[in-house]
Amino acid sequence: MAIVLIRQDGKLDLWKNAFLGQYPDLPVFHYKEPHPTEEVTMAIVWKHPEGSLAHYPNLQCIASFGAGVDFIIEDNTRPKNVTITRVIDPALAADMSEYVLGTILMYLKNLDTYRQDQANKSWRPKAYTRIADHTIGIMGAGTLGITLANSLLPLGFNVVGWSREAKEVGNFKIFHGQEGKTNFLRQSTILVCLLPLTDATKEILDKETLSQLPKGAYLINVARGGHLAEQQLIPLIDSGHLSGACLDVFQQEPMKQDHPFWDHPKIKITPHVASVSDPASVVPQLVENYYRLEKKMPLVNTVDPSRGY
Numbered sequence: 001m002a003i004v005l006i007r008q009d010g011k012l013d014l015w016k017n018a019f020l021g022q023y024p025d026l027p028v029f030h031y032k033e034p035h036p037t038e039e040v041t042m043a044i045v046w047k048h049p050e051g052s053l054a055h056y057p058n059l060q061c062i063a064s065f066g067a068g069v070d071f072i073i074e075d076n077t078r079p080k081n082v083t084i085t086r087v088i089d090p091a092l093a094a095d096m097s098e099y100v101l102g103t104i105l106m107y108l109k110n111l112d113t114y115r116q117d118q119a120n121k122s123w124r125p126k127a128y129t130r131i132a133d134h135t136i137g138i139m140g141a142g143t144l145g146i147t148l149a150n151s152l153l154p155l156g157f158n159v160v161g162w163s164r165e166a167k168e169v170g171n172f173k174i175f176h177g178q179e180g181k182t183n184f185l186r187q188s189t190i191l192v193c194l195l196p197l198t199d200a201t202k203e204i205l206d207k208e209t210l211s212q213l214p215k216g217a218y219l220i221n222v223a224r225g226g227h228l229a230e231q232q233l234i235p236l237i238d239s240g241h242l243s244g245a246c247l248d249v250f251q252q253e254p255m256k257q258d259h260p261f262w263d264h265p266k267i268k269i270t271p272h273v274a275s276v277s278d279p280a281s282v283v284p285q286l287v288e289n290y291y292r293l294e295k296k297m298p299l300v301n302t303v304d305p306s307r308g309y
């Protein structure tokens, strides 16, 4: 039995060393070095090259390095009937909450606008809003969404959530399904997308959805670029229906140089860094599943490929 690591972002050695640092005897290889393909039972992947999973005839688990598995589900060349797992990690959830909280506070107090004004030596006081003025609508009340809600509620934010199925967590209202979507959107002055990317959620942030937000609402997309119908965003901002957007994820990453989002004054961009898997905290749960495979035990953090998450 062995583990292969597959990712194309230059971090193969960093991750391999993180595994070996914590588990020195682990049979872990990265896909660019010679390795015993027939022995590989677990592939840990992040945006792997298409076709790369077909090299492993005895694969039993395809694990995402992150929380999302959309790029695994979308790969039609992956061996079917192999269990897919994802990361569920308190540090990843806490990092996401910090990013979103920082973005919201910056928006409320116009802090990013003042950075631009300073660069232009321009003295332009603007009206600000307060925490109590806003309802944060969290689209996707899952691991990250609920952690976010729990960090916003003690600060005095109104929070509502939206999920696929009915669920109660006690401290904030969660709408669900198509029937709950309109009521959810109507009250969300700041919409945070934390959905998984699936057939049902692709381009869900389109004109129809975003038009149901209150006038002047703000969009934060930290889930996947595929959630946003990108061409429909700028007209909604320019018409004043949305006051702006902060986007961490894009249809194409890195974003092309001529993409109109780069230059739009009301769109803030970060390069898919809202919350990044930390080897120190994620390696143990990945290795746990490797040992579970060895002992023929059920895996943890599995996803349902028919749901897509």
Ligand code: NDP
Residues within 6 Å of the ligand: 066, 067, 068, 069, 092, 096, 139, 140, 141, 142, 143, 144, 145, 162, 163, 164, 165, 166, 167, 177, 194, 195, 196, 197, 198, 200, 201, 222, 223, 224, 248, 249, 272, 273, 274, 275, 276, 309
């Ligand atoms: P979870 O699977 O824990 O939660 C997903 C939530 O979305 C659940 O509440 C689920 O509903 C809801 N949902 C799914 N499909 C629908 C639908 N069709 N309609 C309504 N609600 C739906 O995921 P996580 O919270 O762990 O992660 C969410 C996403 O965040 C990841 O898939 C990933 O793409 C993204 N991400 C981005 C990062 C970044 O740096 N930008 C970092 C980490 C993650 P229900 O509760 O009913 O199942």
Ligand code: OXD
Residues within 6 Å of the ligand: 065, 066, 067, 068, 069, 275, 276, 277
């Ligand atoms: C993830 C991500 O899915 O970082 O974990 O996008």
